[in-house]
Every structure is written in C-alpha cells, then in structure tokens.
Amino acid sequence: MAVGGLVTNSDKPVPLQSISVDVLVRGFVADVVSDLRYKNEEGDPVEVTFVFPLDDEAAVYAFEGLICGTRIEAQIREKKQAQQEYEDALSEGLQAFLLERETNTSDIFTCSLGNLPPGGEATLKLRYVQPLASEPDRAVRFVLPAVLNPRYVPAGSEGGTVTNSIPRVPEGNLPYTLSLSATVESSYRISRVESKCTLVPLHFTAENHTAAQVSLAEGHQFDQDVELLIYYEEAHKPSAVLEAGKPGAASGSLMGDPALLVTLYPSLRSASKPGQNATGEFLFLLDRSGSMASGSSRSPSRIQSAKEALILLLKSLPLGCFFNIYGFGSTYDSFYPQSVEYTQLTMSESLQRLKPLQANLGGTEILEPLKAIYSQPRRKGHPRQLFVFTDGEVSNTDEVIAEVERHSSSHRCFSFGIGEGASTALIKGIARAGGGSAEFITGKERMRAKALQSLKKALYPAATGVSLHWGLPSGLKAVMVGSGPQVIFEGQRSLIYAQIHGKHKSSGASEGSVVLQYSIAGQTFKETMKFPLQAQEGDRLPVHRLAARALLQDLEGTGEKDKKKQHLALETSLSSGVVCSQTAYVGVNTELGKPVQGPLVHRHVPLAEAKKPTPKKEESLLLSLVSLQNADGSWVLDANLASLLGLSEAEIASQAPAQVPPNVWATVLAILWLHSRTAKQRDEWELLEAKALNWLQATAGSQLADCVKTGNVVLDSSVSPQAFGL
Numbered sequence: 001m002a003v004g005g006l007v008t009n010s011d012k013p014v015p016l017q018s019i020s021v022d023v024l025v026r027g028f029v030a031d032v033v034s035d036l037r038y039k040n041e042e043g044d045p046v047e048v049t050f051v052f053p054l055d056d057e058a059a060v061y062a063f064e065g066l067i068c069g070t071r072i073e074a075q076i077r078e079k080k081q082a083q084q085e086y087e088d089a090l091s092e093g094l095q096a097f098l099l100e101r102e103t104n105t106s107d108i109f110t111c112s113l114g115n116l117p118p119g120g121e122a123t124l125k126l127r128y129v130q131p132l133a134s135e136p137d138r139a140v141r142f143v144l145p146a147v148l149n150p151r152y153v154p155a156g157s158e159g160g161t162v163t164n165s166i167p168r169v170p171e172g173n174l175p176y177t178l179s180l181s182a183t184v185e186s187s188y189r190i191s192r193v194e195s196k197c198t199l200v201p202l203h204f205t206a207e208n209h210t211a212a213q214v215s216l217a218e219g220h221q222f223d224q225d226v227e228l229l230i231y232y233e234e235a236h237k238p239s240a241v242l243e244a245g246k247p248g249a250a251s252g253s254l255m256g257d258p259a260l261l262v263t264l265y266p267s268l269r270s271a272s273k274p275g276q277n278a279t280g281e282f283l284f285l286l287d288r289s290g291s292m293a294s295g296s297s298r299s300p301s302r303i304q305s306a307k308e309a310l311i312l313l314l315k316s317l318p319l320g321c322f323f324n325i326y327g328f329g330s331t332y333d334s335f336y337p338q339s340v341e342y343t344q345l346t347m348s349e350s351l352q353r354l355k356p357l358q359a360n361l362g363g364t365e366i367l368e369p370l371k372a373i374y375s376q377p378r379r380k381g382h383p384r385q386l387f388v389f390t391d392g393e394v395s396n397t398d399e400v401i402a403e404v405e406r407h408s409s410s411h412r413c414f415s416f417g418i419g420e421g422a423s424t425a426l427i428k429g430i431a432r433a434g435g436g437s438a439e440f441i442t443g444k445e446r447m448r449a450k451a452l453q454s455l456k457k458a459l460y461p462a463a464t465g466v467s468l469h470w471g472l473p474s475g476l477k478a479v480m481v482g483s484g485p486q487v488i489f490e491g492q493r494s495l496i497y498a499q500i501h502g503k504h505k506s507s508g509a510s511e512g513s514v515v516l517q518y519s520i521a522g523q524t525f526k527e528t529m530k531f532p533l534q535a536q537e538g539d540r541l542p543v544h545r546l547a548a549r550a551l552l553q554d555l556e557g558t559g560e561k562d563k564k565k566q567h568l569a570l571e572t573s574l575s576s577g578v579v580c581s582q583t584a585y586v587g588v589n590t591e592l593g594k595p596v597q598g599p600l601v602h603r604h605v606p607l608a609e610a611k612k613p614t615p616k617k618e619e620s621l622l623l624s625l626v627s628l629q630n631a632d633g634s635w636v637l638d639a640n641l642a643s644l645l646g647l648s649e650a651e652i653a654s655q656a657p658a659q660v661p662p663n664v665w666a667t668v669l670a671i672l673w674l675h676s677r678t679a680k681q682r683d684e685w686e687l688l689e690a691k692a693l694n695w696l697q698a699t700a701g702s703q704l705a706d707c708v709k710t711g712n713v714v715l716d717s718s719v720s721p722q723a724f725g726l
Helices: 079-091 302-316 344-354 367-375 397-406 424-433 447-459 542-555 563-576 621-627 639-645 649-654 662-677 679-699 701-714
Strands: 016-026 029-039 046-053 059-067 070-073 075-078 096-101 108-116 121-131 140-144 177-185 190-194 199-204 211-216 226-232 239-243 259-264 281-287 322-328 332-334 384-390 411-418 438-441 464-471 476-480 494-502 511-520 523-532 583-588 601-604
Touching: 016 140, 016 226, 029 108, 029 542, 059 096, 059 108, 059 542, 059 583, 070 583, 075 079, 075 563, 079 096, 079 108, 079 583, 096 121, 108 121, 121 542, 177 190, 177 226, 190 199, 190 211, 239 523, 239 542, 259 523, 259 542, 281 302, 281 367, 302 344, 302 384, 302 411, 302 438, 302 447, 302 621, 302 679, 322 344, 322 367, 332 367, 367 397, 384 424, 384 447, 397 424, 411 424, 411 447, 424 438, 438 447, 447 679, 464 476, 464 494, 476 511, 494 511, 494 542, 542 563, 563 583, 621 639, 621 662, 621 679, 639 649, 639 662, 649 662, 662 679, 662 701, 679 701
Parallel strands: 016 177, 046 601, 281 322, 281 384, 384 411, 411 438
Antiparallel strands: 016 029, 029 121, 046 108, 059 070, 059 121, 075 583, 096 108, 096 583, 140 226, 177 211, 190 226, 199 211, 239 259, 259 494, 322 332, 464 511, 476 494, 511 523
C-alpha cells in the first residue's frame, strides 16, 4: 500500500461501507449528522482509521456508536486521557472508538474504530454545527468537504502530518458511497438551491417557500466537495435567534443560560464609496508550489485559477497606488525589489510576466515570503493590503497565522483558498488574523466575482470601532461570547453571539434590542436590531455550540500560549461538548461478553487521488475584454476590440460621432457591451467600469451623451445614459 498521495494497490476490503449525511440548515447555520457505516469482511478483527476534513468553524459536539448491536455514547475527555482509554480498551480486547482533532490545525479530524470482529458491523454517528459563509451573489454556501490533500511539512518543522499516511485511489474508484439529504428552514423565502453536484429536484414543504428539502442524486462519488448554494429572498435583513439553555445545566454557565445569535448585514455603501484615486500598497502572494499544478477533471488547475483571478485584480487597481507580486514554493521571488507605482507600463509588464508562471517551485514554504513582505518598509499614506493565493497545504498552519497576527496592525490580509481541499484553517485563519476576509475558489464559477469582492473590501474603508449596546428589560443582562467582529466590510454578514443572564423582573417586556455602532472614515453610524425574548427550545443547541466554538477560537489563539486561557479553553470544551485541540471523544463497549480474539490488523480508509486536469485554453469573452483595458480605464480602438464587439475596425471607426477621439469612442462601446452582454456578471466588472467612467468624465466632456446614444445604435443595445452618470 503506497502512501503520501500515491495510489494504493491493496486488495484488502475497506471496512467503511457508506457515509450518510443529514443536514438541517436554519437561516445561516447548518446542523449536520453524519453516519459512518462499517463492516469487517476479513477473518481477523480490525482497527480502522478514517482521516477527514471539516470546516475550520465547525463545532463538533457529539459522537456515538452502534457496535454489533450495542449503542455507546462517547464521552468528551482531555485528549491524552481519551487516547489512553482507547488504547487500554484495545489491549483488553474491547471494542472502542475515538474522535480527535489534529494538534496543529483545526480542520482535520481522525476517527478510529478498534476491535471490530470478523463479520462485525458498526455505525459511528458524528454531530457538528457550523455557520455558513455568503457568496458575492449573496448565496448561503454549505460545503461538505471530501477532498483532503497531503499537507507539506516545511523544512525545520517538527514531526510529520497524518495526511501523508493516507492511501489514495484513482478518481471515481472510492470503495464507499455517500448519500446526503438537506432540510432548509428559514424566516426568509427560499428562492432556489444550486450545486455543481447532481441534485434531486428541490421540494418545498411549506406553501410560503420558507421550508424545503433537497438531496444528492444516487450514485454520487465522494471524491469532490459537496457544495449547496442556498438563495434566500431579502436575506440581507438582520435577524436574531434566542435559544433556551440546556436543561439541568447550572444557571449562569455557558450552557445553562439562553444564548443569542444576532446576524447583522450593515450596508456601508451609503457611508462611503471606493475612489479610483485611492491610495494603497497592494501586495499579491502567489503559491507556485508543485501542488498548485493539481486540479480535477471538473476544474482548471489551481495555478490557472489563481492567475486568472490575479489578472482581474491587477486590471482593477486604481491609478496612483503601489503594488508588487511575489511567488513562493521552496523558495520565493518578487517581480520588483520593492512595490512600484501602478502605471500602464508596470501593469503591462506584470501581466506579461504573470502569464508564463507555472507551479514549479517545489514545496510550500509560505512563512519566509511573509516575513520578507513584512520586513519591507511601508509607504507613507498607502495602507498595505496583502492578497494571498494558496491551496493551503502546509502543516505549520499555526506558525503562519501567528506571523500574520504579529503584523495585523500594519496591514490587512485577504486570502484565497484555491482548489478543492484548500485548508480552511489556514485560509480563514490568516484572514481573521489580518483583519481581512477569506474566499474559496474551487473552479471557474464565481472565481472572478470573488476576487473582485475582496478588492472592493480593500478599497472601501471598512467599518472599525465596532461596538454593541444592549437594551433589555430590568433584571436581564447580555454578555458577548467571544470577541465578536473587529472589522466589518461592505457585503459581509457578521454573526454575534451573546448570553442573556438573569431573570425578568417584570412580565411586560417581550423583546430586547441591540445597537451596532461603528465608524467609517471618522463618521459614526448606528443600526438597531430588535429581537423577541421568547427562547426556542431544543436538544441540539446549535447556537450554544457555535458560541462555544467562537470562544474556543479566541482562547486558543495562535500567539503565545497563555496557561490561564488554555485552562479556560479546556473547561469550555468539556462543559459544551465542543472538541478543541486539548480534547477528544472516546467510547468503549463495556457490555461485550468476552474480549475480541485474534491479531488486530490496521486498515486506513482511502481518499480520492488528486487528478491533474487537461489545460483548457479557452478564455471567456469578458476576460478577453478586460485584458484589453488600459491601466487608466480606457480602451484602444483596434482589431482585437472590434472582434470582441462582433464588428470590423472600419465599421466602428466609420460610425463614430464627429470629432470624438478613438479611445473615447472605444471606451464607451466597451462599457455598453458590458452592460448589454454581461449584466449578470456585474460583480466582476464593477470596479473596471468605475475606472473607465472616471476616465471618460475627465476626457469626453460634452461629447459623452452623443457617444452613448450612437453606441447603443451600433451595438443594438439599450443601455440607459444614467449608467454613464448622465
């Protein structure tokens, strides 16, 4: 059996037979139950190990097993104690199972099942809850991760990584199956659910479309991430959920008192707009390690996805800013010794240097280029913005996040996870530490929109000085759980967790309120959210688990380890049932009549091997048009532009209004084409258009209205002059 990402040739049966997943999505939270079904088809008892990814923000809160007909509820313990109980049980011939999180990263878990006898069957049930991310088009995104790529161990790092010992099988040949069904419930109307996987048609279970069910079509191979995009109507409105505490838990404790989840979606556009003369130093760090050459038959290579996103970002930068591009693998380099001013010359030169770049720099040594970037002198009056493109396949995740955190006061970090299997711990971790945001790009779809969304966040002044003020009836007090959002960007949904302590002194009041206060460019803004004080009952307690996970994230930060914080993290994990780096779940079948006899053989559950894609050379018309735009926002009237517009250069030139310069006429036609042919992709070209309009308004003068009118005739379009500010 080969390891480290190589194909396994073992003909031994894999004990894992199937994975069955049940998802309950309520608004912006997913509660997941995953059943792992095992059967030992060998002549000896087996111990089977299954290593799998989960989202960095997932709160694993329960684990149980049905082994040879006996139901066992696993208990959460300090990790070393849980491991010892498991090993002791195996040595005594008892059936046992163990669930633990990897020490150096928060998004890889290991599930072990030991002493499953010949012919024996077992089902292990894992429960977790996670907040759901939003896409540029405001879809709510749930992902069941399947792809777990081997993690690179940087030179000088201690120990190895569990991912390198996992056997791999060719794509499409996994020996176990996956079924998934999802129930969606919301206070908002559900518009639709989309996926790159084949789904059974959506079935609405409520007449007002606030509840629906959907599932994967039969025969799905669990060799790609399962992604559900849920579209709600008016989902940008704030909301709040108050959840009753756990029966029997002590009053005043994390699990005992009601927990509140407030979802805020402040609109910052009215407060400020991004200027096309915006200052800034934009640094792009591109992963060129060997793993970036990977992809799948369903998507382009990771390096190609990253380069396309980077081209669009370069084209969208404002004049007057500074920029540089770094590449890294086992070593690193940069286009320029220091960041340079963004001009037509430097933009064109950088695009030419970017096109031939390959994923040929060996390993993934991300720490050293980060240190090199932070050691560069900062440019006065140009806030530093760092954009990191990586598949995140490193084992020293905590070190990298800590390095970003050390320099969080001097820059903002925006991260892009490229390809399926990108480490959510690293990608989300560096964005959190650097006061930025994280995006995941798993194919061409939505890639450019995600790149532009991050740049918009970098160009818009973010909301800072975020604070909350509570309005509650007498006798009640709200206390934040975790640190809450420190920075809020336009289009970003913020989840805030709090606990409501105390008791009503009067029965009259039925609602509370929270005021969100923040500052943008020196101005203070306030938004008020009201919520009912009637707490929802239930046994899963998703809001409490998520609040515990948020608190654990704060306590287990990547800086210097504080013993008091570590102790509080351990107590929080044990009381809430949410696994952290210091805890694990263990279950032992103590009702077994006699010990399992025979030599124990070990079996790894294989994962799908990453497949290199066939390069696709076709380029979208939009990207082709973008590639022709100048740094100042204008277009040149030439044969390339004419071909894209579906006309000849002579036709376009002959129909231009009198006395209009060719580049003004070309720029008007390009903007008209964007509006008439790619309106649904507006998120991808909004900044490019703003750049072009600024240039036109400074150059075209009174001729602009006539150009727009004539251009609509030439292109057979009907774009309103208002699009040009007329």
